[in-house]
Amino acid sequence: MGKQLTEMLKGTLEGLVLAILSGRPAYGYEITAWLRDQGFSDIAEGTVYALLVRVERRGLVDVEKVPSEKGPPRKVYSLNAQGRAYLEEFWTTWSFLAERLERLREGGK
């Protein structure tokens, strides 16, 4: 993953993770694995965890502790109503940004 992608991901990872959670509840390890699978190969497990702590503290997700065969219980995150509203806002912002950038690209030709 290039440096540029890493930089751009900083502002969008939150929306990305909330979008994943809007499909179905998931735990941290699953989310990281999915992201890696999708080509974000350098994403750090810790970075995803830090983000999950953040969205939990801001009340955008609900957390359920599910027992695991090995080790401590897993925290399973699911998007709640507040999180859905936040995700809607993220998509609006994203569309605005993408549209403006696309306009610049076309103008630059």
Next chain:
Amino acid sequence: MATGSNEPKSRYLQYLEMVTGSLEDKRRYRQYKARIKQLPEDYRTAVEAMERYLMHFGPADGAGAMAMYEDLADLFERSAADGTPIRDIFGEDPVEFVEAFMANYPIGQYRARERNRFTSAISRAAGEDTARDDRTDR
């Protein structure tokens, strides 16, 4: 994130904690240390390195700091159980991770003081505010 009882503290305990700092925080910190001790050696080494960084730049004490250490222990216990390689937890740039992690908790006193001082210095320079405000309790 339950943190003990909500009963009012006895007067004795109030005075005692003025001298010793919060006993509840101390208990939580000891508990965190005990959890870290149980980790496999490489994970423990990594957590201790991170702890050193957090001690310098993160919140030094209080409930916010304790929540931070507990979240840290949660992460590493889970990672050890999953066998997640240390590099996969920290990524190519460990500083980036530790900064993102730290940003979830109250900022350290030193940083808070300098941020406030800087913000109010700019306000004064911009002619917006004449009151001095160098306090840390923002």
